[in-house]
Amino acid sequence: DVKVTQSSRYLVKRTGEKVFLECVQDMDHENMFWYRQDPGLGLRLIYFSYDVKMKEKGDIPEGYSVSREKKERFSLILESASTNQTSMYLCASSGQGLSNQPQHFGDGTRLSIL
Amino acid sequence: ILNVEQSPQSLHVQEGDSTNFTCSFPSSNFYALHWYRWETAKSPEALFVMTLNGDEKKKGRISATLNTKEGYSYLYIKGSQPEDSATYLCAFEETSGSRLTFGEGTQLTVNP
Numbered sequence: 321d322v323k324v325t326q327s328s329r330y331l332v333k334r335t336g337e338k339v340f341l342e343c344v345q346d347m348d349h350e351n352m353f354w355y356r357q358d359p360g361l362g363l364r365l366i367y368f369s370y371d372v373k374m375k376e377k378g379d380i381p382e383g384y385s386v387s388r389e390k391k392e393r394f395s396l397i398l399e400s401a402s403t404n405q406t407s408m409y410l411c412a413s414s415g416q417g418l419s420n421q422p423q424h425f426g427d428g429t430r431l432s433i434l
Numbered sequence: 435i436l437n438v439e440q441s442p443q444s445l446h447v448q449e450g451d452s453t454n455f456t457c458s459f460p461s462s463n464f465y466a467l468h469w470y471r472w473e474t475a476k477s478p479e480a481l482f483v484m485t486l487n488g489d490e491k492k493k494g495r496i497s498a499t500l501n502t503k504e505g506y507s508y509l510y511i512k513g514s515q516p517e518d519s520a521t522y523l524c525a526f527e528e529t530s531g532s533r534l535t536f537g538e539g540t541q542l543t544v545n546p
Contacts, residue, residue: 362538422468422480
């Protein structure tokens with residue numbers, strides 16, 4: 321079974337802090353994604369990556385950056401956390417160039433910015 | 435940003451009822467349509483990935499149909515059980531292996 325592991329289930333940080341959310345997958349997937357989920361808004365894509373050291377902006381990249389130094393790890397960085405970044409963050413991975421492949425999700429990190 | 439819409443937003447049914455909900459998506463540049471189930475305190479779980487117009491997929495009591503020409507997919511649950519309570523998400527994939535655009539989901543509650 322594909323395993324996507326997010327480093328924390330719950331995290332509380334203060335406004336202005338630099339926050340790192342870590343995601344690791346064990347299936348040698350090329351594609352990795354970061355989403356946030358807010359009530360009434362569904363899953364919105366923040367950033368994604370098709371390969372090591374590659375990154376692409378999603379729909380809501382402002383205030384975030386990412387790092388993909390190794391294939392299995394994709395980190396989401398909140399450069400200077402703000403209260404409007406309080407949300408549920410989900411990481412996902414999928415294989416490249418394969419048909420009918422779903423995305424596999426981690427359990428999510430519920431982040432509160434005080 | 436692509437427009438993927440799901441209806442209804444929420445649904446309450448009694449155990450044993452059959453139910454269905456809709457996902458509408460762009461009919462151009464279609465590659466695949468995904469369905470996921472997201473139970474509270476768990477991670478979203480893939481149900482189906484559909485690529486062919488007219489396709490129908492089934493997994494136990496859950497099935498889905500796809501119409502790529504008119505841009506909609508239906509998800510059906512036959513004989514709903516309380517354990518079916520979850521948010522059901524659809525997602526549009528524009529090209530192979532690319533990013534997904536998700537709908538807002540349909541929150542299903544099945545009362546015993």
